[in-house]
């Protein structure tokens with residue numbers, strides 16, 4: 304069988320798998336060539352407590368910079384998604400702390416002035432595009448910073464939507480920009496000030512506040528774990544994955 308069987312975090316390596324050299328903290332190890340960087344670290348004995356979260360390319364905790372021995376180029380990736388390469392020299396980077404700016408979004412306007420006031424460093428962008436080249440999510444990072452500078456907040460929000468806050472762009476930016484924070488502000492402004500408010504959401508919030516769902520929640524809190532699992536796994540109605548029907552609703556409409 305090709306590939307690696309995984310039992311929990313421990314890979315079982317099929318016979319005949321090619322072993323390749325990698326360098327971790329300056330030490331050379333031989334690891335199966337099919338492992339991700341994260342699995343390779345565990346294979347050689349590291350226990351991942353920091354720099355590891357979802358293992359699914361979503362949380363951004365495992366930002367990694369590497370070189371291939373003998374090449375001049377720096378490469379960037381997520382350790383949970385990037386498969387090991389022969390002669391990789393690995394460095395996992397920590398998150399870059401940044402003084403969190405608290406905004407009262409209701410009192411901000413979605414404009415270039417707002418972006419420049421809160422994150423003045425964006426005006427120092429030199430257009431090198433290094434941030435885009437460093438991004439493991441293939442986001443056009445420089446473009447979303449430039450959209451923020453121009454005051455095209457919706458474009459900044461849309462272009463940055465897949466950002467997982469890994470910080471790789473920030474580690475490379477000569478203008479010291481924390482791109483992910485700029486994207487978050489743009490998305491908040493877009494949600495609060497540009498997009499039309501969803502009427503159905505307003506209705507649902509009112510229903511929650513009026514206590515409509517309290518009896519159902521109380522009942523769920525009181526049932527035991529086994530019953531909870533049974534309801535979740537066996538009884539719950541699922542929208543069919545291939546459903547083309549618009550506005551699908553479950554047959555049991557008590558909770559709508």
Ligand code: SF4
Pocket residue numbers: 427428429430431432433434435444445448475476477478479480
């Ligand atoms: S790395 Fe920094 S300076 Fe270069 S394009 Fe990106 S935001 Fe601008």
Ligand code: SF4
Pocket residue numbers: 363437438439440442444465466467468469470471472473482483
């Ligand atoms: S934009 Fe920056 S922080 Fe967001 S995923 Fe790309 S490199 Fe990571």
Ligand code: FES
Pocket residue numbers: 354355356357358359360361362363364365381382383384
């Ligand atoms: S561990 Fe979450 S993105 Fe890699």
